[in-house]
Amino acid sequence: MRLGDGSSVACDFRATEEPSPCRSPDQSALFSSLFVPGAPGVAVNMTIVFKGGVIMDQKELVSLIVSEVVKELKQKESIKVNKREKEELEGIKVGISARHVHLSQEDLETLFGKGYQLTKFKELMGDEFAAKEQVTLVGPSLRSIENVRVLGPVRKNTQVEIAKTDAIRLGVNPPVRPSGEIAGSERIVIVGPRGVVHIKEGCIIANRHIHMTPADAQRYGLKDNDYVDVETRSCRPALFCGVQVRVHEKFNTEMHIDTDDGNAVGIKTGDIIKILGKSSKNRCGIRLSENV
Numbered sequence: 040m041r042l043g044d045g046s047s048v049a050c051d052f053r054a055t056e057e058p059s060p061c062r063s064p065d066q067s068a069l070f071s072s073l074f075v076p077g078a079p080g081v082a083v084n085m086t087i088v089f090k091g092g093v094i095m096d097q098k099e100l101v102s103l104i105v106s107e108v109v110k111e112l113k114q115k116e117s118i119k120v121n122k123r124e125k126e127e128l129e130g131i132k133v134g135i136s137a138r139h140v141h142l143s144q145e146d147l148e149t150l151f152g153k154g155y156q157l158t159k160f161k162e163l164m165g166d167e168f169a170a171k172e173q174v175t176l177v178g179p180s181l182r183s184i185e186n187v188r189v190l191g192p193v194r195k196n197t198q199v200e201i202a203k204t205d206a207i208r209l210g211v212n213p214p215v216r217p218s219g220e221i222a223g224s225e226r227i228v229i230v231g232p233r234g235v236v237h238i239k240e241g242c243i244i245a246n247r248h249i250h251m252t253p254a255d256a257q258r259y260g261l262k263d264n265d266y267v268d269v270e271t272r273s274c275r276p277a278l279f280c281g282v283q284v285r286v287h288e289k290f291n292t293e294m295h296i297d298t299d300d301g302n303a304v305g306i307k308t309g310d311i312i313k314i315l316g317k318s319s320k321n322r323c324g325i326r327l328s329e330n331v
């Protein structure tokens with residue numbers, strides 16, 4: 040039997056003895072008056088057993104149908120909720136980080152003028168924001184990348200985060216590093232509307248990392264600076280090994296990878312990835328997370 044909002048009821052009873060209630064005009068009229076609001080297309084399979092060819096009392100029949108429909112609806116709803124909970128538990132949202140620059144106040148003023156303050160363009164995680172300001176990067180190849188977004192607020196040290204494809208264009212060779220670890224990293228030239236800064240270190244390719252709330256870290260059994268292996272769910276599925284976990288109450292739980300990684304495996308901001316567990320030699324060959 041199939042019940043739909045505002046629709047009539049098509050009988051699909053299987054009786055063990057004749058006559059079938061679906062063949063009775065009275066019963067057909069009764070069934071067609073039934074519908075379940077807000078539950079289109081609910082299918083109910085029920086078998087009514089008739090004793091000695093006696094048709095069940097109409098009231099009893101209606102109550103039986105209603106209870107079967109309610110049972111079916113509850114089951115469907117609980118499957119939906121369980122699926123959502125499972126996805127939330129297993130899946131981490133992805134954020135693709137495009138190339139960007141963090142500036143010290145001193146470098147900000149060299150690039151944009153004395154006493155300059157960044158203008159908020161878009162709120163990001165925690166107190167971070169994408170600023171309205173943009174700069175141009177220039178490397179030894181003398182090629183440039185324009186319109187590189189500045190992220191605020193200002194930091195102690197200037198840091199330039201680019202993808203490997205950008206590095207090739209600029210002719211630089213930045214190391215893969217966690218944000219903030221810039222000692223001995225690549226040099227680069229930053230051009231602003233009012234000046235130029237030549238940083239001797241600070242250009243990096245950001246490592247793959249997952250920002251996590253303390254509650255989620257507890258749920259996954261992880262702590263700050265653990266490394267995990269991650270599986271992408273995309274048209275070009277891939278395994279990311281040795282992804283750094285960073286736990287802080289200011290974070291939202293989100294994995295950050297750069298545009299090269301995103302494009303390579305076919306994932307975009309808002310897609311979901313799955314943590315397989317702490318990085319393991321079995322999954323990722325000889326390279327252990329501890330060495331990343």
Ligand SMILES: [Zn+2]
Pocket residue numbers: 248250295
């Ligand atoms: Zn991040």
